[in-house]
Amino acid sequence: MKNFKRYICLALTTLLVFTLFTGCKKEEDKGKDTGDKTKTEEKYENGLPKDQKVVLKCGFFETGELKKHMEYAMESFTKAYPNVTFDPLFSPSIGDITQPRIAANDDNEMFDIFSCMGLTELELVKNNKLESLEDLWDKSPQDTPDKSLKDLAQPGVYENAKRTEGKTYQLPWGTFVGGMFFDESLFDKNGWNKTPKTWDEFVKLCDDIKKTGINPIVYPGVYAGYLTAYAFNPKMFELADINGDLKGFTERFQTGAKPYYNSPESLEVYKRMAELGKKGYFAPGIAALNHTQAQMMVLQGRAAMVPCGDWIETEMKDATPEGFKWGYMAVPVRDKEDQNLYYQGGQTDSVFIWANKPDLNKAWAKQFLLWLWTQDVQKVDAEIGVLSIRKDFNAVDSYSDSKRKISQYVKDMDAKMVDDGYYKSWPKDPAAKQADKLWSENLVNMTLGKKDYVEVLNKCEEYMDKARAAEK
C-alpha cells in the first residue's frame, strides 16, 4: 500500500512536470512560415500571406475614449485581415508597464506595437530597439492607394514629425491642440475679442475682462506645466521665428542644450507672464488649484480663460452648463499680424514598433499603422475628439463643436503648429532634475510677479550646466 501511494505520487509529479514543458512554445515559431512549402501561398494586395496566423501584442495608452478608437481599429483590421489578431493591453500608465519590459530585455514578452508615452526615443534607437517607420510616409493607407501618407498629412505633420537621426520611429495617427479655452457665449455677451492678433490686443482683452470683475486667466498651480505647455511655451517658438532662429532654438529646446531656461526667448516669455501677473490678470489662489478646479472656474463664469488641451470639452462634458460653448485661441506674443502665430499641437499617442520581432509581425504592425490613417478609423477618432491627421478628412461633421472651431481658428489665423512636449534627449544627471524642480516650484510665483524670473531661470540654467558637465 505504501509503495502504491509512492508510485501514484511519482506519476502525478512526472505528469505535472511534463505538462509544464509542453505548455511552452517559442515565440519565434509564431509568424514563421510553418505551412507546407510545396503549396503556393495566397497573398493579400499588400503582398503579405493570408494563411499565416499572426498575433500582435500591443500596449496602448488608455483614456476612456482612446480605448474605444483602438478597439475599433483592431476589430476592423481583423475583419479585413482575418489571419491577424491582437493581444492588447490598455493602461493610463502604459509607460510604467512598458519600461520594465524593456529593461527586462526579453523580446518575447515585449509588445509588437506600443505607445510612446513616457519613453525616451533616443535611448531606444541607440540600442536598436525600434523599427524605423520612415518608409511608411511613402506608403498609402488601405483606402487611398493612390496617395501616400506624406501627401495626405495635415500641413506641417510630415515636415515636423518627430525624427531621431533623420528617421521616424513613431507614426502619428491623430493630432491634439492646446491653447486658451473660454466660454464663447460669455465673450459674445460682453463683446470681448475672441481672436486677439497681437500681444497688445491680448493684454487689452485681459483688461476688458478684469473690469467686469471676472478673473481673466486661471490655471492649475498644482500642475506647473499647464500654463507653459499649452499656452506660453509655443510663444518661445513664435519669438524664435520672429528673431530668425527657429531651427536653432528648436534644437536647443528639444535637447536641453545651453541656453535652455534663460534663453532670450524664454526670458521674454516669462517677462510677459509676469506682466500679466502683476496686473492681476491671474485668478487668486492659483497655487492650490488642480486642473479640474481651474476648469470649473471657467464653467462657473468666475474666470474667463484656462489653458488646456482640446480634450477639455469631453473631459468637462458632465459639468458643462446649458448654453456654454467652448471657444479657442492661441495667445499671440507677436507685435504685428504679418508675423507667424504659433499654437501648441502634437501627435495623439504615437506608437513604436519593437525591432526585435519576426519580420512578418513587423510587416503586419506597419499595415496596422497605415490602417489607423483610413477615413473610417479617422471618423471614429473624430467622434472621440481627436483632430484628423488627414487634410482630406471627409467627416468634419463628426467633430464636436469646439473641434470645428479650433480647425476654423487655425485656418483663419494661418497658425503654425509646434509640439513643445517633444524632447529628443535630456541630461541624465540629478542636477537636471533639480533644475526642473526649481523651475516648477517657482513657476506660480514667477507668473504672479512675486519672484524674480531672471534670478530663478538663471539658477535653473546653473543646475543644467552642472548636468551637462557631468554628461561629458
Place this chain on the structure above:
Amino acid sequence: MKKKTDASIDTKKDPWYKNAKTQKKLFLFLALLPGFGGYLVFVLYPNILSVWYSLLSWDGLSKPIFVGLHNYKILFTDQFVWRAMKHNLIIMLVVPPLTVLISVVLAYLITNKHYKENKIHEVMYFIPNVLSSVVVALMWRFIYDGDYGLLNGFLRLFGVNAQTYWLGEESTALAAVMVPMIWASVGFYIIIYMNAMKSIPASLYESAILDGASSMTQLFKITLPLIWGVVRVTLLLMMVGSLKGFDTILVLTGGGPAGATDVIGLYMYNTAFGKTATSQFHQYGYASAIGMFLFVILVTCKGLMDKFLPNEDIQF
C-alpha cells in the same frame, strides 16, 4: 509469543524523512516559507538592489552607468533634500505628539466615563481610519477651498471675512496638511489605547479614588505609566510614518506651493517617477540614493528613541 530481546531488536534505521525532529523542522520551514519567502523576494531583495542602484546613473531604459558615490555627493549638497527633511522634522514633532495626546484623552474618556453614547463615539472616531488616504485628502481639499470651502464658511459664521486658500499659501500649507494626517489617525490609536486601558485593573482606580486622586492624577499616575509600552510603540510607528509617508501630501498639494510641503518621501518618488515636461527622464539611481539616506535616518531615529524613551514597563 516470543518477546523481543535487545539482541533481536531491529537495527534497521528509519528513513531520514520519518525522523520526528526532521519532520518538525520541515513543517516549520514550510510554514514559514510563504511569509519569509515573500519578505525575501518583495522586501529584502529590492532593498539590497536599491543599494546597488544608488551607485548608478540610470533612467530605467538606457544602460546603467556606474558613478560610485556621485549621487551621494549631490544628495548632501542638494538644498531640496534638506528642505524636505526640515518639513519632515516639523511633521514628526507635531503630528505624533498631537495624535497621541488626542487619542489618549479620548480613549481615557470613553473607557472610564461610562457615557451612554460611548459606542457611537467609538464608531465615529474610527470612521476616518477606514477611509483611504486619497479619500481623506480629497475631502480636506474641499474643506480648504478658498471660495467654497467648509473652513472659510465656518469662519464667516463668526464674522471673519475668510478668503484664504489654505493649501495655496506658503505660510499655511504645511500646517494645513498636518491636520488631515492627525484626523485620519486618531481613531485607530483610540482603539489601541482603549484596549490597553481596559487591561488595567479597576481596583487601582478604586484605591486611587479612595485616596482622593482626581481624574487628571489618575490619568498621569496610573493610566499613562501602565500603558506606556503601548504608547511608545505607537509613537515609533507614527515617527516612521511621518518620515516615510507622503500620500496625503501628494494628493493635497503635490509638495507645493513652491515646495512648502515637500517631504523626503515625495522628493524621492518624484525623482524616480515624477512627470513634468522635462521630467519624463527618470533618475532611479539618485532616487535610490535618497532612499538609502532615508533608511539611515530611520535607523538613527529608532536608536535615539531607544535612548531617550526607554521601554520601562511598569508591572501591576
